[in-house]
Amino acid sequence: MMSKHPEGQHQMRVGELAANIGVSVQTLRLWEKQGLISPERTLGGQRVFSRDQVDRASWIASLRRKQGWNPAAIKSALAGAGASGQALDGEATLPASHSYGARIRAARKARGLTLDETARRAGISRSALSSLELGHDSVTPQLLSVIADALGFGISAFVPPSTTHDRLTRADERTTTTMAGGVRWEELAKPGHGLEPALLIVPSGGSSGGSYTRPDELWIFILRGELVIVVGDESRTLCVGDSIILEPHVVWNWRNDTSHEAQVIYVERCVPLREGPF
Structure with missing residues (x-):
């Protein structure tokens, strides 16, 4: 549950966040050391997380749990997104989507593959792959599928993840x-x-x-x-x-x-x- 600080901004304590996204408190502290998340501190020195940071931590948990991404790959993906890790355009669309391209690039780097090698595996040109990573071109389901196969990920690796992990999806x-x-x-x-x-x-x-x-x-x-x-x-x-x-x-x-x-x-x-x- 989100609490409020005196200014009215919703915040979540470290134990609540850990339970909400299914990781340990120690993992959250490690992410903080790695620069993946940036909690605030109360006057008593306790870590608290704004809604943006809660969303960011939830996205990180999704990438590492399902896709097996390492910290370097996640940092690369976050570099192309907003503070919460969501798409820059706010609607998670593929055409000209920088966050989408960043996820493709991060997945490629997580596999330790070059543009040339990934393009060869996917059967597309290096320039086409580079254009997608830069967010210059839109992508079809067919193209997304061949890139996912080339990297050994599911297509959902490139979809903006949910911020919760419940059985129920409204x-x-x-x-x-x-x-x-x-x-x-x-x-x-x-x-x-x-x-x-x-x-x-x-x-x-x-x-x-x-x-x-x-x-x-x-x-x-x-x-x-x-x-x-x-x-x-x-x-x-x-x-x-x-x-x-x-x-x-x-x-x-x-x-x-x-x-x-x-x-x-x-x-x-x-x-x-x-x-x-x-």
Whole structure:
């Protein structure tokens, strides 16, 4: 629970924050020494955290728990974000998003890979990858997938994380990302689980941007509208109530050929990475 200091600003004590984000008090103190977080001090010398610092610490916990990022990678990602670690534009959109590019860059550095090596693994040009990291270009689901595969991370590594880690996700708590072509991705669960459910909202004419594969099974369910799904050389139109399971490493793509928006439940199986020692 957040308390208030005399000026009315919400603050959280170190023990409360540790319990809220699932780390130890000692871990928070270590993050402070590493320059990842900057708590204030009460007159009695106790650490207290503003709402911005609570959000920042929660983001750090998410990156290290699920993605296995080290302090250097997290510092690099934070360098491209605001004080709380959230996207600079306040809406976590991919087009021209510096925070998104910073996360891609941080993930690459966490793997110890150069631009050239990562681009080669992803099958894209070095200049294209550099442009994405700098936030100059928007990214498609297909492109994000191949970069994630090249780095050995799940796609959720590049989505602005939630600031809480509850089983329950309220509708107004969903993390939302807008991709190229207006395709919207809404996380339906907090990070750190073996399933990654999302709501995929595809406008008329929207698409995956090309064919791609995922390392684990996918389940797709059409809530509204229609979506054309192409698996290999086979094309199928899925309507409301239809669903499909895609096996690991299947090559596929999708598009909305109608004049109406499509809403799709997209569930990917993903085994979270082990939490790092720091």
